[in-house]
Amino acid sequence: MTLNDWLDVALRDLAPAAWDRMTAEYHAHVQDAMHSGLTEPEAVATLGDPAQVNRALRRTYATDEELSNSQGAWMWMFSLLVVTSYAAVTLWLVRPEAATGPLVALLLAPLIWLLVRREPQPVRNFLLATAGHWIVNFSLWMNWMLQLWRGDAPPSQGLLWFFPVLWLVWMLDAGRRIQRIQRTLKLGDRA
Known part of the structure; x- marks a missing residue:
């Protein structure tokens, strides 16, 4: 799975501010893992299940619908x-x-x-x-x-x-x- 595919699931429905912040953090994490010798799919796999990440992020940050x-x-x-x-x-x-x-x-x-x-x-x-x-x-x-x-x-x-x-x-x-x-x-x- 590519990072963009993973982000589409993990950040679905989050407010734009949370989307931008989390996108930057996950990109940095994957870049660090790739510099350590992992391929992109291997680095993305270290992020975990995107559906579970989405549930956790929605407990922490508001959705786009809630803000609008x-x-x-x-x-x-x-x-x-x-x-x-x-x-x-x-x-x-x-x-x-x-x-x-x-x-x-x-x-x-x-x-x-x-x-x-x-x-x-x-x-x-x-x-x-x-x-x-x-x-x-x-x-x-x-x-x-x-x-x-x-x-x-x-x-x-x-x-x-x-x-x-x-x-x-x-x-x-x-x-x-x-x-x-x-x-x-x-x-x-x-x-």
């Missing part, structure tokens, strides 16, 4: 629209206290925006998309908790404890993704 994802702002706006509609419907059709969850979620929305607005664009897009899902879930969860507190058991009480666990998992996953995105963005800054 521009859906965050749209997801955020759509989520705010859903929560606003939920608040309006509950105020109008149900009872005013049933709108507490979505109204509190809407009050938290500007705080969330202030926290993420200074992040680099790829990080901000990811955080807004994640926060959009969270704000919808939070409004539902808060209403169900208030129902339970008033003695009016919500339809599925198991979800009351599921949502905080889901949020914890989301936070851990978000932290890992943000680290990968930031690590990849730093590679681009060095170039």
Whole structure:
């Protein structure tokens, strides 16, 4: 296998900054091995399985799709629209206290925006998309908790404890993704 064939598999879908950095490192490694007397296929074989290398690199660096994802702002706006509609419907059709969850979620929305607005664009897009899902879930969860507190058991009480666990998992996953995105963005800054 030639180095270019190996790189096509090993670096597939990585962001351009990571692609460039890893290409330079692997080229240098193969050149060093060839100066030691190995042929190109033998030197490339020392790099390992390109599919496994790709999986390892994708755990370390962001993919091109993650850096170019521009859906965050749209997801955020759509989520705010859903929560606003939920608040309006509950105020109008149900009872005013049933709108507490979505109204509190809407009050938290500007705080969330202030926290993420200074992040680099790829990080901000990811955080807004994640926060959009969270704000919808939070409004539902808060209403169900208030129902339970008033003695009016919500339809599925198991979800009351599921949502905080889901949020914890989301936070851990978000932290890992943000680290990968930031690590990849730093590679681009060095170039």
